[in-house]
Amino acid sequence: MNHGNKIIQQLQALRQQIDQHNYHYYVQDNPLISDAEYDQLFCKLQQIEQQYPELVTADSPTQRVGASPQKTFSSVNHQLPMLSLGNAFATDEVETFDKRMREALTIDSVEYMVEPKFDGLAVSLRYEDGLFMTGATRGDGSSGEDITHNLRTIKAIPLRLATDNAPPVLEVRGEVLMLKADFIKLNQAQLEKDDKLFANPRNAAAGSLRQLNPAITATRRLTFFAYGVGVFEDAQMPSDKHSNILQYLASLHFPVAHECKVVNGVQALLNSYDDIATLRQQLPYDIDGVVYKVNALTQQQQLGFVARAPRFAIAHKFPAQQAITELLAIEVQVGRTGALTPVARLKPVFVGGVTVTNASLHNADEINRKKIMIGDTVVVRRAGDVIPEIVSVVMAQRPANAESFVMPENCPACGAKARRLLNETVARCTGGLFCPAQQKQAMMHFASRRAMDIEGLGDKLIIQLIDNAIVKTPADLYKLGITALANLSRMAEKSANNIVAAIEASKNTTLARFIYALGIRNVGETTAKALAQHYGNLDRLMHADKEVLQQISDVGPIVARSIIDFFAEPHNREVIEQLRYAGVHWQEDQGQDQNTADSTDKNLTLSGKTFVLTGTLPSMTREAAKAKIETQGGKVTGSVSSKTSYVVAGNDPGSKYNKALKLGINILDEAKLLQLLHE
Numbered sequence: 285m286n287h288g289n290k291i292i293q294q295l296q297a298l299r300q301q302i303d304q305h306n307y308h309y310y311v312q313d314n315p316l317i318s319d320a321e322y323d324q325l326f327c328k329l330q331q332i333e334q335q336y337p338e339l340v341t342a343d344s345p346t347q348r349v350g351a352s353p354q355k356t357f358s359s360v361n362h363q364l365p366m367l368s369l370g371n372a373f374a375t376d377e378v379e380t381f382d383k384r385m386r387e388a389l390t391i392d393s394v395e396y397m398v399e400p401k402f403d404g405l406a407v408s409l410r411y412e413d414g415l416f417m418t419g420a421t422r423g424d425g426s427s428g429e430d431i432t433h434n435l436r437t438i439k440a441i442p443l444r445l446a447t448d449n450a451p452p453v454l455e456v457r458g459e460v461l462m463l464k465a466d467f468i469k470l471n472q473a474q475l476e477k478d479d480k481l482f483a484n485p486r487n488a489a490a491g492s493l494r495q496l497n498p499a500i501t502a503t504r505r506l507t508f509f510a511y512g513v514g515v516f517e518d519a520q521m522p523s524d525k526h527s528n529i530l531q532y533l534a535s536l537h538f539p540v541a542h543e544c545k546v547v548n549g550v551q552a553l554l555n556s557y558d559d560i561a562t563l564r565q566q567l568p569y570d571i572d573g574v575v576y577k578v579n580a581l582t583q584q585q586q587l588g589f590v591a592r593a594p595r596f597a598i599a600h601k602f603p604a605q606q607a608i609t610e611l612l613a614i615e616v617q618v619g620r621t622g623a624l625t626p627v628a629r630l631k632p633v634f635v636g637g638v639t640v641t642n643a644s645l646h647n648a649d650e651i652n653r654k655k656i657m658i659g660d661t662v663v664v665r666r667a668g669d670v671i672p673e674i675v676s677v678v679m680a681q682r683p684a685n686a687e688s689f690v691m692p693e694n695c696p697a698c699g700a701k702a703r704r705l706l707n708e709t710v711a712r713c714t715g716g717l718f719c720p721a722q723q724k725q726a727m728m729h730f731a732s733r734r735a736m737d738i739e740g741l742g743d744k745l746i747i748q749l750i751d752n753a754i755v756k757t758p759a760d761l762y763k764l765g766i767t768a769l770a771n772l773s774r775m776a777e778k779s780a781n782n783i784v785a786a787i788e789a790s791k792n793t794t795l796a797r798f799i800y801a802l803g804i805r806n807v808g809e810t811t812a813k814a815l816a817q818h819y820g821n822l823d824r825l826m827h828a829d830k831e832v833l834q835q836i837s838d839v840g841p842i843v844a845r846s847i848i849d850f851f852a853e854p855h856n857r858e859v860i861e862q863l864r865y866a867g868v869h870w871q872e873d874q875g876q877d878q879n880t881a882d883s884t885d886k887n888l889t890l891s892g893k894t895f896v897l898t899g900t901l902p903s904m905t906r907e908a909a910k911a912k913i914e915t916q917g918g919k920v921t922g923s924v925s926s927k928t929s930y931v932v933a934g935n936d937p938g939s940k941y942n943k944a945l946k947l948g949i950n951i952l953d954e955a956k957l958l959q960l961l962h963e
């Protein structure tokens with residue numbers, strides 16, 4: 285097809301622009317345009333490529349995540365082995381290394397390159413004619429696994445070398461890492477999902493690279509640093525010094541650590557080690573030492589190799605980051621989704637350059653597994669340099685008065701019942717609508733498009749409203765006036781009007797949306813729909829029986845438990861009542877299966893009893909009373925007869941009241957009815 289040069293040129297220009305911005309963002313850490321502007325460029329490229337699919341190239345920024353999940357990784361032979369490094373821990377070992385270099389080279393002082401030793405995963409990236417072709421793990425050094433598709437998702441790795449003079453072959457060696465900040469975010473997200481936590485950034489990077497589905501790897505933020513080359517056919521490759529090779533790699537747009545430095549002699553090596561050790565905490569990534577390499581390439585060749593390690597380089601490792609201290613207390617924190625996390629309060633201790641006073645204990649199982657008791661002397665480690673953790677207990681030093689930890693039965697933030705579900709490792713607060721720790725999350729979910737669909741009430745606004753104590757629960761949203769909103773920063777009066785109108789409009793909803801909006805744990809949209817269809821009525825669901833719940837498709841014992849717990853929490857019920865009082869409403873019907881197990885269950889308190897309702901009840905509609913009676917197995921009929929068990933009478937009762945008196949039938953007011961319902 286003839287596309288005309290114009291389209292091809294436009295595509296090339298867009299790709300170049302995006303590559304350039306990727307480079308500034310991911311490699312230089314210095315973005316030139318806003319995220320929105322970047323997204324615009326990317327969308328434009330996607331649009332044109334969609335229109336002309338035959339013009340899509342493998343190195344297009346749109347093609348980072350393309351491959352479908354694999355069954356296994358195939359093996360790749362390294363044309364040039366991927367070597368490992370000898371280690372030094374003490375100063376005298378570094379001095380011995382330097383002496384060996386000087387003697388072998390017969391010179392007085394050696395020029396070295398000093399580099400941080402990244403705590404990540406070594407990989408080799410092969411470029412052919414400037415295009416990224418294959419990426420592999422180190423494996424045993426001779427062959428590794430082909431993880432090309434996963435490596436393509438890492439934005440710091442160029443898909444095309446930034447040169448007009450692309451070498452026929454170039455293998456770049458370096459390390460894949462997860463930045464400390466990204467590791468913390470990932471673990472937070474894992475915790476929210478009740479998914480496995482990673483022990484440190486290295487494990488997180490390894491787990492992410494080992495994914496058979498590149499789409500998952502793409503969701504994990506990984507980065508890359510180059511520190512050398514493998515095979516190459518490249519006339520541009522510097523042949524004098526390793527430092528120039530790194531400079532050359534940087535010119536091709538590979539990230540190279542800023543901390544790399546050329547120095548002379550052993551004292552300078554040791555000074556650099558101290559400098560980098562001091563910097564360590566501030567670095568955005570984990571390092572576990574410093575690498576020293578003889579800088580001149582001819583000297584490297586002269587020195588050669590021993591087994592699988594080069595003689596010309598050594599890793600000077602940092603000492604392990606562990607210390608011993610006392611566990612003073614275990615407190616429980618409540619997360620955004622209500623997860624209760626025990627946190628160790630420690631006697632302050634200096635570990636790896638910082639004073640540690642807290643350590644996460646993750647959950648009760650972790651505490652039991654490590655046999656941790658309050659008052660114990662414990663070994664603390666800064667895992668992956670980021671989150672301090674308790675490694676073990678010094679049993680010999682356990683005091684007689686050491687106390688076991690018991691997970692609280694109630695949420696420390698709101699007092700609601702805490703419940704640990706069968707499929708979860710953490711206990712969670714059940715006061716979702718009320719708990720202050722969960723306010724923001726609950727409100728964002730409540731207002732979201734698939735829930736109450738309150739247009740304009742975005743996450744940022746919700747955060748502002750909660751931080752300024754304007755709203756606490758979703759019910760407070762319906763009390764919001766234009767003035768309260770318009771007083772917020774960056775809120776125009778017109779937007780305030782629109783939001784108030786959207787809140788008002790959201791009052792008219794469906795039962796399924798409302799159930800979903802409540803944010804009951806394990807109740808997603810589909811389950812909410814199934815519940816709405818089955819019960820047809822919120823009160824009936826609020827009094828649902830666990831066995832009956834489990835007859836509904838999508839509802840197993842865990843979901844049923846979540847539902848029962850949620851409605852058992854008085855604060856949640858209170859917020860629901862406030863919402864109804866504010867005018868949130870939906871079409872209630874009988875529900876598809878209302879006469880199945882709920883009302884015929886012989887074990888329910890009111891089974892076999894017949895009720896007639898008359899007059900206006902003080903706090904609930906007759907419909908609500910009917911639902912409550914039915915969920916307890918009772919039947920509600922329209923007329924009084926000798927078979928009627930109870931007549932429930934409110935204000936201004938009708939003739940049914942007189943008939944009940946005549947027939948000597950039990951007459952209940954609302955309070956007595958509630959007593960009968962055990963409420």
Ligand code: 5U1
Pocket residue numbers: 367368369399400401402406511512575577594597
């Ligand atoms: N920074 C750095 N890490 N690292 C690891 N350089 C470096 N070089 C290595 C290894 C295994 O090996 C070459 C010296 C061959």
